[in-house]
Amino acid sequence: MPERPTIPFTTPFHAPGEVKYVTESIASGQTSGDGPFTRRAVELLTPLVGGGTCLLTTSCTHALEMSALLLDLEPGDEVIVPSFTFVSSVNAFVLRGAVPVFVDVRPDTLNLDEARLEAAITPRTKAVVVVHYGGVGCEMDEITTIAARHGIAVVEDNAHGLGGSYKGRVLGSIGAMATQSFHATKNVSCGEGGAIVLNDPALVERAEIIREKGTNRSQFFRGMVDKYRWMDVGSSYLPSDILAAQLCAQLETFAAIQARRHEIWDTYHHELASWAVGQGVARPTVPEHCEHPAHVYYLLLPSLEDRAAFIAALAAQDIVAPFHYVPLHDSPVGARLGRTALGGCPVTDDVSSRLVRLPLFAGLDQGDVERVLEAVTAFRTAA
Ligand SMILES: *Cc1c(COP(=O)(O)O)cnc(C)c1O
Helix, strand or coil, X not given: CCCCCCECCCCCCCCCCHHHHHHHHHHHCCCCXXXXXXXXXXXXXXXXXXXXXXXXXXXXXXXXXXXHHHCCCCCCCEEEEECCCCCHHHHHHHCCCCXXXXXXXXXXXXXXXXXXXXXXXXXXXXXXXXXXHHHCCCCHHHHHHHHHHHCCEEEEECXXXXXXXXXXXXXXCCCCEXXXXXXXXXXXXXXXXXXXXXXXXXXXXXXXXXXXXXXXXXXXXXXXXXXXXXXXXXXXXXXXXXXXXXXXXXXXXXXXXXXHHHHHHHHHHHHCHHHHHHHCCECCCCCCCEECCCCCCEEECCCHHHHHHHHHHHHHCCECCCCCCCCCCCCHHHHHHCEECCCCCHHHHHHHHHEEECCCCCCCCHHHHHHHHHHHHCCCCCX
């Protein structure tokens, strides 16, 4: 039998220069947070997210926790979230005692349905968290207009969206704050890492304090105060400069990473078009006014049974095709601590039972893309 290694769903991309930078960082002796590589990573990241103040964090989860602290949430306050997302988009707010209010997603982009947003707002609502699924922008004009009318903050969980744009504005630049992920599964990674982007300058000073254990140590290092003191509640959200060193190399390679990811995404989309129509399978929808960063390539099979058969058929060809997200509104914690907006989350329930993702990572070579396409197009749905 010819050798046929398993095609993983994702594998971290190694940027040229990352070992050199990591070695330099360790050799420099300045391995704690906010060192020279952190400053350089921030310089590289800032234009990609539209110019807001960027603070590196240990994860997107932690950046979301910082956003929850910045919102001054009190127990019983409500935060509107999609049910179709990763747990961190919600957990961060629950940790502060807030009640997550789950709103359904649109059936086309799988983003928070802006038409259902206003009805979910109550006098206790403090914020709406939007997730640009697959880096396809939510309908931010409608969402920011509604949020402004009710005086609530918009937080962009932009874990998928680095490099994407909505009506010409880069994702991560639209909400009062945005969060980025540099987890190993994301387009740009340092294993575990993230950033908070502050688009409202009024939030910057407190964000620096919250990130530095509640102290004004950042101001002290800039010579703005003669001693640093405990100023606010906070924690330690800054990554080691060693991780920032790897991140620098990744960000320097961003254009090449993105070019390859787009090539794979476009190949899937083009080559699967007629098969998808024939099998009643839906491919991703990207509105005209959105540019996506090729973070996710997904298919919506006609049924849960078709999806199980599809995943098994690809597994038989040694190709890993996982699904996500398991809805949060009826999860054990979501149901106990949250509330579901009127009308429920029928779209979330439906798509989360039918969605499957194809392998997509910058190191995926053309031969493997062909293998995935062959396996997919050989598959027949039950209908
Ligand atoms: C990956 C992801 C997160 C969490 O990112 P970490 O950096 O692993 O904490 C949060 N939200 C969404 C939508 C994600 O995809």
